[in-house]
Amino acid sequence: MSQTVMRTPRSIDLEITSCCNASCKYCYYLNNPGVDYRDLPKERWLDFFTELQRCQVMEVTLLGGEPLLREDFLELVDGIVANQMRFSLLTNGSMMTSAIANHLKSTGRCNMVQVSLDGSSPSVHESLRGPGSFAPALAAIRQLQEVALPVTVRVTIHPGNVDDLTAIASLLLEELELSSFSTNAASSLGDAGKYTPDVLLRPEQRLQAMRTLAELDQAYPGRIHANAGPLADWRNFQQMEAACNNGEAIPGRGRLVGCGCVFAQLAVRSDGAITPCVMLPQMVLGHIGKDNLATIWQSSPDLEQMRKRDHVELKSFEECCDCVWLQNCTGNCPGTAYTRTGEINHPCPDACMKRFISELDEMGLSI
Amino acid sequence: MKNLDQEINLETCLAVNPNLVLRIEDDDCALLFDPDQGSVQMLNCTAVEVWQQLDGERSLHEVIEALKNLYDGIDEVAVQQILSLVQNLVDLGAVGVWEKN
Numbered sequence: 001m002s003q004t005v006m007r008t009p010r011s012i013d014l015e016i017t018s019c020c021n022a023s024c025k026y027c028y029y030l031n032n033p034g035v036d037y038r039d040l041p042k043e044r045w046l047d048f049f050t051e052l053q054r055c056q057v058m059e060v061t062l063l064g065g066e067p068l069l070r071e072d073f074l075e076l077v078d079g080i081v082a083n084q085m086r087f088s089l090l091t092n093g094s095m096m097t098s099a100i101a102n103h104l105k106s107t108g109r110c111n112m113v114q115v116s117l118d119g120s121s122p123s124v125h126e127s128l129r130g131p132g133s134f135a136p137a138l139a140a141i142r143q144l145q146e147v148a149l150p151v152t153v154r155v156t157i158h159p160g161n162v163d164d165l166t167a168i169a170s171l172l173l174e175e176l177e178l179s180s181f182s183t184n185a186a187s188s189l190g191d192a193g194k195y196t197p198d199v200l201l202r203p204e205q206r207l208q209a210m211r212t213l214a215e216l217d218q219a220y221p222g223r224i225h226a227n228a229g230p231l232a233d234w235r236n237f238q239q240m241e242a243a244c245n246n247g248e249a250i251p252g253r254g255r256l257v258g259c260g261c262v263f264a265q266l267a268v269r270s271d272g273a274i275t276p277c278v279m280l281p282q283m284v285l286g287h288i289g290k291d292n293l294a295t296i297w298q299s300s301p302d303l304e305q306m307r308k309r310d311h312v313e314l315k316s317f318e319e320c321c322d323c324v325w326l327q328n329c330t331g332n333c334p335g336t337a338y339t340r341t342g343e344i345n346h347p348c349p350d351a352c353m354k355r356f357i358s359e360l361d362e363m364g365l366s367i
Numbered sequence: 368m369k370n371l372d373q374e375i376n377l378e379t380c381l382a383v384n385p386n387l388v389l390r391i392e393d394d395d396c397a398l399l400f401d402p403d404q405g406s407v408q409m410l411n412c413t414a415v416e417v418w419q420q421l422d423g424e425r426s427l428h429e430v431i432e433a434l435k436n437l438y439d440g441i442d443e444v445a446v447q448q449i450l451s452l453v454q455n456l457v458d459l460g461a462v463g464v465w466e467k468n
Contacts, residue, residue, distance in 0.1 A: 006392045056390035058400050058407075084388050084402045108403055 093140025279335025
């Protein structure tokens with residue numbers, strides 16, 4: 001049943017700084033009790049990159065905080081390149097310059113730069129991301145395009161932009177001519193947990209977002225991606241519904257198989273703590289410079305437990321046992337499941353379709 | 368280092384492209400990763416064994432003899448398969464004769 005565990009991780013998410021010049025209301029990182037807000041000096045990261053090369057790690061993703069706030073950011077990039085890896089960058093775009101874009105391009109190793117943009121206008125984008133953040137994000141996208149770097153956008157869907165999705169798609173895919181963008185939605189992590197009324201989609205808004213994104217998905221085939229949030233939920237729902245209607249079970253489902261990350265990647269917090277994923281900052285597996293990465297990867301009891309989540313059948317959960325999609329559900333993200341329930345071996349209630357449809361039903365709505 | 372793009376024969380001393388990363392995934396599979404191109408080729412166990420023997424010091428003939436000492440059953444058919452594999456690696460730019468700049 002379980003996937004094969006490779007000898008070392010293929011990729012690592014690196015939160016190279018805990019500092020940020022924005023204070024987005026839905027930030028999973030800000031005010032997250034699992035995060036220790038300290039930054040490692042450059043030398044510690046460069047030493048770690050040599051270990052990553054020894055482990056034959058292929059790529060890293062640089063995130064934060066806002067990674068470009070590090071004055072030594074380009075030296076870190078050069079360290080990654082010198083150690084035979086490729087990289088991606090997640091940024092709010094505010095600190096992007098032509099010089100940085102050119103440097104990233106010159107490495108020949110940049111897989112992509114993802115800029116956060118949540119609206120087609122300043123008022124929508126800045127409603128949760130803060131004043132003055134729209135123009136720099138747009139300028140960053142253009143600077144990256146000018147040097148022909150692969151650039152994409154992440155749209156975080158919330159109550160303030162759910163009516164703007166069509167305009168956002170038009171801006172990104174037509175006006176800016178991006179090849180694609182991705183969507184997700186705020187979840188109950190970090191600061192999002194404090195501001196739920198403005199941040200988390202209500203059931204009717206989630207339904208609206210699903211419908212709109214489904215239409216946009218038809219209008220722009222293959223150009224809107226989602227691993228989580230309303231579009232991912234919609235696609236998953238369609239798949240589960242089709243299987244149920246055909247009397248089939250989707251192979252491998254009916255168990256906690258909602259995430260395969262622990263079979264291929266790890267994350268490192270800004271303070272050097274190694275974790276399974278940025279969504280699980282509280283699950284510390286070890287520390288860079290102190291613990292051997294390959295040993296952690298192969299021997300950590302926590303990772304072993306997470307890799308055995310797929311042994312846990314959904315029918316063992318009271319809330320799942322009468323669900324029509326029991327054999328077609330994945331249990332979804334372990335990170336949000338842990339935050340919401342305190343247990344890793346638990347399905348995530350936020351993504352539960354049965355619960356969502358029940359909420360809609362109470363409102364006289366249906367999917 | 369520069370690839371001389373030399374045609375291989377049994378006397379050729381071949382070395383792996385130092386810009387590539389051989390990533391051992393598990394007991395059955397390895398990936399040959401080119402960080403500059405972002406491309407990945409899958410190698411089987413035999414290819415990994417051959418790869419690890421190509422040190423730039425020994426001729427292909429010596430490499431094959433070394434493999435014969437390590438493994439039973441390397442007959443003429445297997446030797447031809449190894450040569451074909453090496454030629455494929457050469458064609459990919461993964462293996463070659465390298466000179467220092």
